[in-house]
Amino acid sequence: MIYKSDKNEIIDILQDWNLWKREQSSGIPREKYLARLKSFIDTNQVITITGPRRSGKSFIMKQMAKALIEKSKVKAENVLIVNLEDPRFPALSLKLLEQIYEAYLEFLSPKGQIFIFLDEVQEIESWEKWVRMMHELRKAKIIVSGSNAKLLSRELGTLLTGRHLDLTVFPLSFKEFLEFNGVILLDRLDIINRKIEIKGLLRKYLEFGSFPEAVLSEQKKEILLNYFEDIVNKDLLRRFRIRKYQDLNALVKFYLSNISSLATYRSLEKSLKISNDTIEKFSGYLEQVYLVFLLKRFSFKVREQENSPRKVYAIDTGLCNAVGFRFSENFGRLAENLVFLELKRRQALKIEKELYFWKDEYHKEVDFLIKEGLRVKELIQVCWNIRSEKTKSREIRSLLKAMDEFELDEAAIITEDDEAEEKIKGKTIRFLPLWKWLLEDE
Ligand SMILES: Nc1ncnc2c1ncn2[C@@H]1O[C@H](COP(=O)(O)OP(=O)(O)O)[C@@H](O)[C@H]1O
Ligand SMILES: [Mg+2]
Numbered sequence: 001m002i003y004k005s006d007k008n009e010i011i012d013i014l015q016d017w018n019l020w021k022r023e024q025s026s027g028i029p030r031e032k033y034l035a036r037l038k039s040f041i042d043t044n045q046v047i048t049i050t051g052p053r054r055s056g057k058s059f060i061m062k063q064m065a066k067a068l069i070e071k072s073k074v075k076a077e078n079v080l081i082v083n084l085e086d087p088r089f090p091a092l093s094l095k096l097l098e099q100i101y102e103a104y105l106e107f108l109s110p111k112g113q114i115f116i117f118l119d120e121v122q123e124i125e126s127w128e129k130w131v132r133m134m135h136e137l138r139k140a141k142i143i144v145s146g147s148n149a150k151l152l153s154r155e156l157g158t159l160l161t162g163r164h165l166d167l168t169v170f171p172l173s174f175k176e177f178l179e180f181n182g183v184i185l186l187d188r189l190d191i192i193n194r195k196i197e198i199k200g201l202l203r204k205y206l207e208f209g210s211f212p213e214a215v216l217s218e219q220k221k222e223i224l225l226n227y228f229e230d231i232v233n234k235d236l237l238r239r240f241r242i243r244k245y246q247d248l249n250a251l252v253k254f255y256l257s258n259i260s261s262l263a264t265y266r267s268l269e270k271s272l273k274i275s276n277d278t279i280e281k282f283s284g285y286l287e288q289v290y291l292v293f294l295l296k297r298f299s300f301k302v303r304e305q306e307n308s309p310r311k312v313y314a315i316d317t318g319l320c321n322a323v324g325f326r327f328s329e330n331f332g333r334l335a336e337n338l339v340f341l342e343l344k345r346r347q348a349l350k351i352e353k354e355l356y357f358w359k360d361e362y363h364k365e366v367d368f369l370i371k372e373g374l375r376v377k378e379l380i381q382v383c384w385n386i387r388s389e390k391t392k393s394r395e396i397r398s399l400l401k402a403m404d405e406f407e408l409d410e411a412a413i414i415t416e417d418d419e420a421e422e423k424i425k426g427k428t429i430r431f432l433p434l435w436k437w438l439l440e441d442e
Helices: 004-017 031-041 057-070 094-108 127-136 149-159 174-180 188-193 195-208 212-216 220-238 245-256 265-272 276-288 302-307 317-322 331-349 389-406 434-439
Strands: 046-050 079-083 115-119 141-146 164-168 292-295 310-314 353-359 365-372 375-382 410-415 420-424 427-433
Touching: 004 079, 004 094, 031 046, 031 057, 031 164, 046 057, 046 127, 057 079, 057 115, 057 141, 079 094, 094 127, 115 127, 127 141, 149 276, 174 195, 174 212, 174 434, 188 195, 195 220, 195 317, 195 331, 195 434, 212 220, 220 245, 220 317, 245 265, 245 276, 245 292, 245 310, 265 276, 276 292, 292 331, 292 353, 310 317, 310 331, 317 331, 331 353, 331 365, 331 375, 331 434, 365 389, 375 389, 389 410, 389 420, 389 427, 410 434, 427 434
Parallel strands: 046 141, 046 164, 079 115, 115 141, 375 410, 410 427
Antiparallel strands: 292 310, 353 365, 365 375, 420 427
Protein backbone atom coordinates (compact mmCIF):
# COMPACT_ATOMS: atom_id res chain seq x y z
CA MET A 1 0.00 0.00 0.00
CA ILE A 2 1.45 3.34 -1.03
CA TYR A 3 0.00 6.46 0.43
CA LYS A 4 -0.93 9.36 -1.78
CA SER A 5 1.37 11.69 0.11
CA ASP A 6 4.35 9.40 -0.51
CA LYS A 7 3.64 9.44 -4.20
CA ASN A 8 3.41 13.19 -4.28
CA GLU A 9 6.72 13.42 -2.55
CA ILE A 10 8.34 11.02 -4.99
CA ILE A 11 7.00 12.95 -7.95
CA ASP A 12 8.32 16.18 -6.44
CA ILE A 13 11.78 14.70 -6.27
CA LEU A 14 11.60 13.20 -9.75
CA GLN A 15 10.53 16.48 -11.28
CA ASP A 16 13.82 18.04 -10.26
CA TRP A 17 15.75 15.58 -12.40
CA ASN A 18 13.46 14.99 -15.33
CA LEU A 19 12.71 16.78 -18.57
CA TRP A 20 8.94 16.63 -18.29
CA LYS A 21 8.28 20.28 -17.83
CA ARG A 22 11.58 21.96 -17.29
CA GLU A 23 14.87 22.56 -19.00
CA GLN A 24 17.82 20.69 -17.51
CA SER A 25 21.33 21.86 -18.08
CA SER A 26 23.39 18.99 -19.38
CA GLY A 27 26.66 20.71 -20.23
CA ILE A 28 28.92 20.19 -23.20
CA PRO A 29 27.98 17.16 -25.33
CA ARG A 30 30.32 14.17 -25.12
CA GLU A 31 29.70 13.01 -28.66
CA LYS A 32 31.76 9.82 -28.65
CA TYR A 33 29.87 8.41 -25.69
CA LEU A 34 26.52 9.56 -27.04
CA ALA A 35 27.12 7.87 -30.39
CA ARG A 36 27.99 4.65 -28.64
CA LEU A 37 24.99 4.83 -26.34
CA LYS A 38 22.78 5.43 -29.31
CA SER A 39 24.04 2.26 -30.96
CA PHE A 40 23.37 0.40 -27.70
CA ILE A 41 19.85 1.77 -27.37
CA ASP A 42 18.86 0.16 -30.64
CA THR A 43 19.65 -3.30 -29.27
CA ASN A 44 17.49 -5.25 -26.88
CA GLN A 45 19.94 -5.03 -23.98
CA VAL A 46 20.24 -3.40 -20.61
CA ILE A 47 22.85 -0.64 -20.76
CA THR A 48 25.31 -0.08 -17.93
CA ILE A 49 27.41 3.07 -17.62
CA THR A 50 30.36 2.81 -15.28
CA GLY A 51 33.33 4.98 -14.48
CA PRO A 52 34.91 6.92 -11.66
CA ARG A 53 32.93 9.31 -9.52
CA ARG A 54 32.60 12.72 -11.22
CA SER A 55 33.75 11.59 -14.64
CA GLY A 56 30.46 12.84 -16.11
CA LYS A 57 28.17 9.80 -16.12
CA SER A 58 25.08 11.66 -14.89
CA PHE A 59 25.63 14.41 -17.44
CA ILE A 60 25.96 11.88 -20.23
CA MET A 61 22.74 10.22 -19.08
CA LYS A 62 20.96 13.57 -19.23
CA GLN A 63 22.42 14.26 -22.66
CA MET A 64 21.19 10.87 -23.82
CA ALA A 65 17.72 11.50 -22.42
CA LYS A 66 17.64 14.89 -24.14
CA ALA A 67 18.77 13.40 -27.43
CA LEU A 68 15.99 10.80 -27.26
CA ILE A 69 13.43 13.53 -26.82
CA GLU A 70 14.84 16.09 -29.24
CA LYS A 71 16.27 13.89 -31.97
CA SER A 72 14.45 10.58 -31.74
CA LYS A 73 11.09 12.18 -31.05
CA VAL A 74 10.45 10.23 -27.87
CA LYS A 75 7.85 12.06 -25.76
CA ALA A 76 9.31 13.73 -22.67
CA GLU A 77 6.94 11.82 -20.38
CA ASN A 78 8.28 8.51 -21.74
CA VAL A 79 11.68 9.15 -20.21
CA LEU A 80 12.22 8.65 -16.49
CA ILE A 81 15.47 9.66 -14.79
CA VAL A 82 15.99 8.52 -11.21
CA ASN A 83 18.95 9.87 -9.31
CA LEU A 84 19.41 7.46 -6.44
CA GLU A 85 21.94 9.74 -4.80
CA ASP A 86 19.21 12.24 -4.04
CA PRO A 87 19.23 12.39 -0.23
CA ARG A 88 15.50 13.10 -0.13
CA PHE A 89 14.64 9.55 -1.13
CA PRO A 90 13.65 7.54 1.94
CA ALA A 91 15.24 4.15 2.64
CA LEU A 92 16.71 2.90 -0.61
CA SER A 93 15.19 -0.47 -1.41
CA LEU A 94 13.58 -2.50 -4.12
CA LYS A 95 10.26 -1.31 -2.78
CA LEU A 96 11.30 2.26 -3.44
CA LEU A 97 12.01 1.42 -7.09
CA GLU A 98 8.57 -0.10 -7.35
CA GLN A 99 7.00 2.97 -5.73
CA ILE A 100 8.87 5.31 -8.03
CA TYR A 101 7.74 3.36 -11.06
CA GLU A 102 4.11 3.31 -9.91
CA ALA A 103 4.08 7.00 -9.08
CA TYR A 104 5.62 7.74 -12.46
CA LEU A 105 3.02 5.69 -14.36
CA GLU A 106 0.18 7.25 -12.42
CA PHE A 107 1.22 10.87 -12.77
CA LEU A 108 2.68 10.84 -16.28
CA SER A 109 0.59 8.15 -18.03
CA PRO A 110 3.23 7.43 -20.70
CA LYS A 111 2.09 5.54 -23.82
CA GLY A 112 4.43 3.30 -25.82
CA GLN A 113 8.14 2.62 -25.27
CA ILE A 114 9.48 3.84 -21.92
CA PHE A 115 13.13 4.62 -21.10
CA ILE A 116 14.28 4.43 -17.48
CA PHE A 117 17.64 5.82 -16.36
CA LEU A 118 18.73 4.65 -12.89
CA ASP A 119 21.65 6.77 -11.79
CA GLU A 120 24.02 5.32 -9.14
CA VAL A 121 21.95 2.18 -9.01
CA GLN A 122 24.32 0.30 -6.69
CA GLU A 123 22.78 2.28 -3.82
CA ILE A 124 19.92 -0.21 -3.98
CA GLU A 125 20.58 -3.72 -2.87
CA SER A 126 19.43 -6.38 -5.36
CA TRP A 127 18.53 -3.70 -7.89
CA GLU A 128 19.42 -6.16 -10.64
CA LYS A 129 16.36 -8.28 -9.86
CA TRP A 130 14.05 -5.39 -10.57
CA VAL A 131 15.97 -4.43 -13.68
CA ARG A 132 15.85 -7.97 -14.99
CA MET A 133 12.14 -8.23 -14.36
CA MET A 134 11.44 -4.92 -16.14
CA HIS A 135 13.67 -5.99 -19.00
CA GLU A 136 12.17 -9.44 -19.42
CA LEU A 137 8.62 -8.20 -19.28
CA ARG A 138 9.67 -5.51 -21.79
CA LYS A 139 8.21 -2.81 -19.63
CA ALA A 140 11.05 -0.41 -20.34
CA LYS A 141 14.49 0.10 -21.81
CA ILE A 142 16.81 0.37 -18.85
CA ILE A 143 20.03 2.32 -18.55
CA VAL A 144 21.85 2.10 -15.20
CA SER A 145 24.99 3.83 -13.96
CA GLY A 146 27.42 3.29 -11.12
CA SER A 147 30.88 4.24 -9.90
CA ASN A 148 32.08 0.74 -9.14
CA ALA A 149 33.21 -1.65 -11.85
CA LYS A 150 32.85 -4.89 -9.94
CA LEU A 151 29.60 -4.26 -8.15
CA LEU A 152 27.91 -3.73 -11.42
CA SER A 153 29.55 -6.52 -13.31
CA ARG A 154 29.28 -9.10 -10.55
CA GLU A 155 25.61 -8.53 -9.94
CA LEU A 156 24.85 -8.31 -13.60
CA GLY A 157 27.12 -11.21 -14.34
CA THR A 158 24.88 -13.62 -12.55
CA LEU A 159 21.54 -12.10 -13.36
CA LEU A 160 21.91 -10.52 -16.73
CA THR A 161 24.46 -12.70 -18.45
CA GLY A 162 24.59 -11.79 -22.10
CA ARG A 163 21.88 -9.21 -21.62
CA HIS A 164 23.84 -6.05 -21.06
CA LEU A 165 26.21 -3.69 -22.81
CA ASP A 166 28.67 -1.62 -20.87
CA LEU A 167 30.01 1.85 -21.49
CA THR A 168 32.98 3.06 -19.44
CA VAL A 169 33.16 6.80 -18.99
CA PHE A 170 36.57 8.33 -18.33
CA PRO A 171 37.47 11.90 -17.44
CA LEU A 172 38.00 14.01 -20.56
CA SER A 173 40.24 12.85 -23.39
CA PHE A 174 42.65 15.52 -24.65
CA LYS A 175 40.36 16.21 -27.58
CA GLU A 176 37.40 16.70 -25.24
CA PHE A 177 39.59 18.77 -22.93
CA LEU A 178 40.39 21.12 -25.81
CA GLU A 179 36.69 21.39 -26.64
CA PHE A 180 35.90 22.21 -23.01
CA ASN A 181 38.50 24.96 -23.35
CA GLY A 182 36.84 26.30 -26.48
CA VAL A 183 39.33 24.84 -28.93
CA ILE A 184 37.49 23.00 -31.69
CA LEU A 185 39.84 21.36 -34.16
CA LEU A 186 38.50 20.96 -37.65
CA ASP A 187 41.18 18.94 -39.38
CA ARG A 188 44.85 17.98 -39.33
CA LEU A 189 45.98 21.30 -40.70
CA ASP A 190 44.13 23.02 -37.90
CA ILE A 191 46.04 20.90 -35.40
CA ILE A 192 49.36 22.03 -36.88
CA ASN A 193 48.36 25.68 -37.09
CA ARG A 194 47.28 25.84 -33.48
CA LYS A 195 50.24 23.90 -32.17
CA ILE A 196 51.41 26.51 -29.66
CA GLU A 197 47.98 26.92 -28.13
CA ILE A 198 47.53 23.16 -27.96
CA LYS A 199 50.88 22.63 -26.28
CA GLY A 200 50.08 25.27 -23.70
CA LEU A 201 46.86 23.45 -22.89
CA LEU A 202 48.66 20.11 -22.69
CA ARG A 203 50.64 21.50 -19.78
CA LYS A 204 47.41 22.35 -18.01
CA TYR A 205 46.06 18.91 -18.83
CA LEU A 206 49.13 17.36 -17.20
CA GLU A 207 48.92 19.59 -14.16
CA PHE A 208 45.21 19.71 -13.38
CA GLY A 209 43.97 16.59 -15.09
CA SER A 210 40.66 16.19 -16.83
CA PHE A 211 37.71 15.85 -14.49
CA PRO A 212 35.11 17.97 -16.32
CA GLU A 213 34.19 20.19 -13.39
CA ALA A 214 37.84 20.89 -12.52
CA VAL A 215 38.57 21.71 -16.15
CA LEU A 216 35.79 24.30 -16.26
CA SER A 217 36.40 25.83 -12.84
CA GLU A 218 38.93 28.25 -11.39
CA GLN A 219 39.00 26.36 -8.08
CA LYS A 220 40.69 23.31 -9.54
CA LYS A 221 42.72 22.22 -6.60
CA GLU A 222 39.86 22.51 -4.11
CA ILE A 223 37.61 20.50 -6.37
CA LEU A 224 40.20 17.77 -6.82
CA LEU A 225 40.89 17.53 -3.10
CA ASN A 226 37.15 17.19 -2.55
CA TYR A 227 36.94 14.38 -5.09
CA PHE A 228 39.78 12.63 -3.37
CA GLU A 229 38.02 12.86 -0.01
CA ASP A 230 34.75 11.62 -1.49
CA ILE A 231 36.34 8.65 -3.23
CA VAL A 232 38.15 7.64 -0.06
CA ASN A 233 35.26 8.23 2.33
CA LYS A 234 32.22 7.27 0.29
CA ASP A 235 33.37 4.89 -2.40
CA LEU A 236 35.98 3.09 -0.32
CA LEU A 237 35.61 3.37 3.47
CA ARG A 238 31.83 3.34 3.52
CA ARG A 239 31.08 0.97 0.69
CA PHE A 240 33.63 -1.67 1.67
CA ARG A 241 33.19 -1.08 5.39
CA ILE A 242 36.92 -0.56 5.86
CA ARG A 243 38.06 0.02 9.41
CA LYS A 244 41.79 0.28 8.80
CA TYR A 245 41.49 3.86 7.69
CA GLN A 246 45.17 4.67 8.08
CA ASP A 247 46.33 1.68 6.09
CA LEU A 248 44.01 2.56 3.27
CA ASN A 249 45.17 6.15 3.30
CA ALA A 250 48.83 5.17 3.26
CA LEU A 251 48.30 2.81 0.36
CA VAL A 252 46.33 5.33 -1.71
CA LYS A 253 48.91 8.04 -1.13
CA PHE A 254 51.67 5.62 -2.04
CA TYR A 255 50.08 4.66 -5.34
CA LEU A 256 49.21 8.23 -6.31
CA SER A 257 52.75 9.39 -5.69
CA ASN A 258 54.29 6.43 -7.52
CA ILE A 259 52.51 6.54 -10.84
CA SER A 260 54.33 5.01 -13.80
CA SER A 261 56.48 2.97 -11.41
CA LEU A 262 56.70 -0.71 -10.65
CA ALA A 263 55.23 -2.00 -7.41
CA THR A 264 55.14 -5.40 -5.79
CA TYR A 265 52.92 -6.27 -2.87
CA ARG A 266 56.00 -7.55 -1.10
CA SER A 267 57.92 -4.27 -1.34
CA LEU A 268 54.79 -2.38 -0.26
CA GLU A 269 54.38 -4.67 2.69
CA LYS A 270 57.86 -3.72 3.83
CA SER A 271 57.74 0.02 3.28
CA LEU A 272 54.17 0.61 4.49
CA LYS A 273 54.11 -2.03 7.21
CA ILE A 274 50.77 -3.36 6.07
CA SER A 275 50.08 -7.05 5.68
CA ASN A 276 50.21 -8.58 2.24
CA ASP A 277 46.56 -9.66 2.44
CA THR A 278 45.38 -6.18 3.28
CA ILE A 279 47.42 -4.65 0.48
CA GLU A 280 46.01 -7.08 -2.01
CA LYS A 281 42.44 -6.58 -0.85
CA PHE A 282 42.65 -2.78 -0.75
CA SER A 283 44.40 -2.65 -4.11
CA GLY A 284 41.45 -4.53 -5.57
CA TYR A 285 39.05 -1.97 -4.11
CA LEU A 286 41.07 0.93 -5.51
CA GLU A 287 40.84 -0.64 -8.94
CA GLN A 288 37.11 -1.27 -8.59
CA VAL A 289 36.39 2.40 -7.98
CA TYR A 290 38.68 3.36 -10.88
CA LEU A 291 41.07 5.36 -8.72
CA VAL A 292 44.15 3.28 -9.50
CA PHE A 293 45.10 0.85 -12.25
CA LEU A 294 47.70 -1.87 -11.77
CA LEU A 295 49.02 -2.90 -15.16
CA LYS A 296 50.28 -6.44 -15.62
CA ARG A 297 53.41 -7.58 -17.34
CA PHE A 298 52.86 -9.37 -20.61
CA SER A 299 53.53 -13.07 -20.64
CA PHE A 300 52.15 -16.08 -22.45
CA LYS A 301 52.23 -17.84 -19.09
CA VAL A 302 49.38 -16.81 -16.83
CA ARG A 303 51.26 -17.66 -13.61
CA GLU A 304 54.17 -15.46 -14.56
CA GLN A 305 51.77 -12.66 -15.47
CA GLU A 306 50.05 -12.85 -12.10
CA ASN A 307 53.23 -13.02 -10.05
CA SER A 308 55.15 -10.20 -11.71
CA PRO A 309 55.24 -6.68 -10.32
CA ARG A 310 52.55 -4.28 -11.56
CA LYS A 311 52.90 -0.81 -12.98
CA VAL A 312 50.89 1.82 -11.19
CA TYR A 313 48.69 4.36 -12.96
CA ALA A 314 46.05 6.76 -11.66
CA ILE A 315 42.70 7.85 -13.06
CA ASP A 316 43.77 11.50 -13.23
CA THR A 317 47.09 13.32 -13.16
CA GLY A 318 45.45 16.38 -11.56
CA LEU A 319 44.35 14.23 -8.65
CA CYS A 320 47.93 12.98 -8.16
CA ASN A 321 49.30 16.52 -8.18
CA ALA A 322 46.61 17.74 -5.78
CA VAL A 323 47.46 15.11 -3.19
CA GLY A 324 51.18 15.68 -3.29
CA PHE A 325 52.86 14.29 -6.40
CA ARG A 326 55.83 16.48 -7.30
CA PHE A 327 54.56 17.91 -10.51
CA SER A 328 57.45 19.94 -11.89
CA GLU A 329 60.05 17.24 -11.43
CA ASN A 330 58.05 14.50 -13.04
CA PHE A 331 56.68 15.45 -16.40
CA GLY A 332 57.87 12.15 -17.80
CA ARG A 333 55.84 10.07 -15.39
CA LEU A 334 52.75 12.24 -15.75
CA ALA A 335 53.04 11.96 -19.53
CA GLU A 336 53.27 8.19 -19.32
CA ASN A 337 50.17 8.16 -17.13
CA LEU A 338 48.33 10.22 -19.75
CA VAL A 339 49.30 7.76 -22.47
CA PHE A 340 48.05 4.91 -20.30
CA LEU A 341 44.69 6.63 -19.78
CA GLU A 342 44.26 7.30 -23.48
CA LEU A 343 45.05 3.66 -24.25
CA LYS A 344 42.44 2.66 -21.67
CA ARG A 345 39.87 4.90 -23.37
CA ARG A 346 40.64 3.32 -26.72
CA GLN A 347 40.52 -0.13 -25.18
CA ALA A 348 37.08 0.58 -23.73
CA LEU A 349 35.82 1.15 -27.26
CA LYS A 350 37.37 -2.03 -28.61
CA ILE A 351 37.00 -4.83 -26.15
CA GLU A 352 39.31 -7.32 -27.81
CA LYS A 353 42.27 -5.05 -27.04
CA GLU A 354 44.44 -6.02 -24.07
CA LEU A 355 46.99 -3.77 -22.46
CA TYR A 356 50.26 -4.76 -20.74
CA PHE A 357 53.81 -3.62 -20.17
CA TRP A 358 56.69 -5.75 -21.38
CA LYS A 359 59.94 -6.65 -19.72
CA ASP A 360 62.49 -9.32 -20.53
CA GLU A 361 64.94 -11.16 -18.29
CA TYR A 362 67.64 -8.57 -19.04
CA HIS A 363 65.42 -5.79 -17.70
CA LYS A 364 64.73 -4.35 -21.10
CA GLU A 365 61.35 -2.64 -20.81
CA VAL A 366 58.63 -1.41 -23.11
CA ASP A 367 55.97 0.75 -21.48
CA PHE A 368 52.95 -0.47 -23.39
CA LEU A 369 52.16 -3.58 -25.36
CA ILE A 370 48.76 -3.89 -27.01
CA LYS A 371 47.42 -7.29 -27.91
CA GLU A 372 44.42 -7.89 -30.10
CA GLY A 373 43.07 -11.39 -30.19
CA LEU A 374 46.09 -13.68 -30.22
CA ARG A 375 48.53 -11.19 -31.67
CA VAL A 376 50.64 -8.40 -30.24
CA LYS A 377 49.72 -5.42 -32.40
CA GLU A 378 51.47 -2.38 -30.98
CA LEU A 379 54.47 -1.41 -28.89
CA ILE A 380 54.73 2.04 -27.37
CA GLN A 381 57.49 3.64 -25.41
CA VAL A 382 56.96 6.93 -23.58
CA CYS A 383 60.05 9.06 -23.17
CA TRP A 384 59.52 12.70 -22.37
CA ASN A 385 63.08 13.77 -23.10
CA ILE A 386 64.77 11.83 -25.84
CA ARG A 387 67.62 14.31 -26.39
CA SER A 388 70.16 12.35 -24.38
CA GLU A 389 71.83 9.77 -26.63
CA LYS A 390 72.07 7.30 -23.79
CA THR A 391 68.36 7.39 -23.02
CA LYS A 392 67.47 7.26 -26.67
CA SER A 393 69.56 4.22 -27.46
CA ARG A 394 68.26 2.42 -24.36
CA GLU A 395 64.64 3.01 -25.35
CA ILE A 396 65.33 1.94 -28.92
CA ARG A 397 67.22 -1.19 -27.88
CA SER A 398 64.30 -2.34 -25.76
CA LEU A 399 61.83 -1.67 -28.54
CA LEU A 400 63.92 -3.55 -31.12
CA LYS A 401 64.15 -6.53 -28.84
CA ALA A 402 60.40 -6.62 -28.31
CA MET A 403 59.75 -6.03 -32.02
CA ASP A 404 61.88 -9.08 -32.75
CA GLU A 405 60.07 -11.17 -30.22
CA PHE A 406 56.63 -10.30 -31.58
CA GLU A 407 57.62 -9.99 -35.25
CA LEU A 408 56.59 -6.37 -35.57
CA ASP A 409 58.13 -3.99 -38.13
CA GLU A 410 56.94 -0.81 -36.49
CA ALA A 411 56.82 0.73 -33.05
CA ALA A 412 56.42 4.18 -31.53
CA ILE A 413 58.19 6.41 -29.04
CA ILE A 414 56.07 9.21 -27.62
CA THR A 415 58.09 12.26 -26.59
CA GLU A 416 57.58 15.85 -25.53
CA ASP A 417 58.11 17.34 -28.91
CA ASP A 418 60.07 15.20 -31.36
CA GLU A 419 58.71 14.03 -34.62
CA ALA A 420 60.77 11.75 -36.81
CA GLU A 421 61.08 8.31 -38.28
CA GLU A 422 64.14 6.13 -37.98
CA LYS A 423 64.84 2.94 -39.86
CA ILE A 424 67.01 0.48 -38.00
CA LYS A 425 67.76 -3.02 -39.27
CA GLY A 426 64.75 -2.90 -41.52
CA LYS A 427 62.45 -1.82 -38.73
CA THR A 428 60.74 1.54 -38.37
CA ILE A 429 60.55 3.57 -35.18
CA ARG A 430 58.23 6.55 -35.19
CA PHE A 431 58.84 9.43 -32.81
CA LEU A 432 55.70 11.37 -32.01
CA PRO A 433 54.95 14.35 -29.77
CA LEU A 434 52.48 13.51 -27.00
CA TRP A 435 50.02 16.27 -27.94
CA LYS A 436 49.85 14.94 -31.48
CA TRP A 437 49.52 11.31 -30.48
CA LEU A 438 46.68 12.17 -28.10
CA LEU A 439 44.77 13.78 -30.96
CA GLU A 440 45.26 10.91 -33.41
CA ASP A 441 42.11 9.05 -34.34
CA GLU A 442 42.03 5.62 -32.88
N1 LIG B 1 29.49 17.34 -20.30
C1 LIG B 1 29.70 18.19 -19.30
N2 LIG B 1 29.68 19.54 -19.52
C2 LIG B 1 29.92 20.39 -18.51
N3 LIG B 1 30.16 20.03 -17.25
C3 LIG B 1 30.20 18.71 -16.95
C4 LIG B 1 29.97 17.73 -17.96
N4 LIG B 1 30.07 16.53 -17.41
C5 LIG B 1 30.34 16.72 -16.11
N5 LIG B 1 30.42 18.04 -15.81
C6 LIG B 1 30.74 18.62 -14.50
O1 LIG B 1 31.28 17.60 -13.67
C7 LIG B 1 30.43 17.34 -12.55
C8 LIG B 1 30.35 15.84 -12.33
O2 LIG B 1 29.67 15.24 -13.40
P1 LIG B 1 28.61 14.09 -13.17
O3 LIG B 1 27.92 13.84 -14.45
O4 LIG B 1 27.75 14.40 -12.00
O5 LIG B 1 29.61 12.89 -12.80
P2 LIG B 1 29.26 11.41 -12.30
O6 LIG B 1 27.81 11.21 -12.50
O7 LIG B 1 30.11 10.53 -13.15
O8 LIG B 1 29.68 11.36 -10.86
C9 LIG B 1 29.11 17.97 -12.92
O9 LIG B 1 28.44 18.41 -11.76
C10 LIG B 1 29.51 19.14 -13.78
O10 LIG B 1 29.92 20.23 -12.99
MG1 LIG C 1 26.38 10.89 -11.04
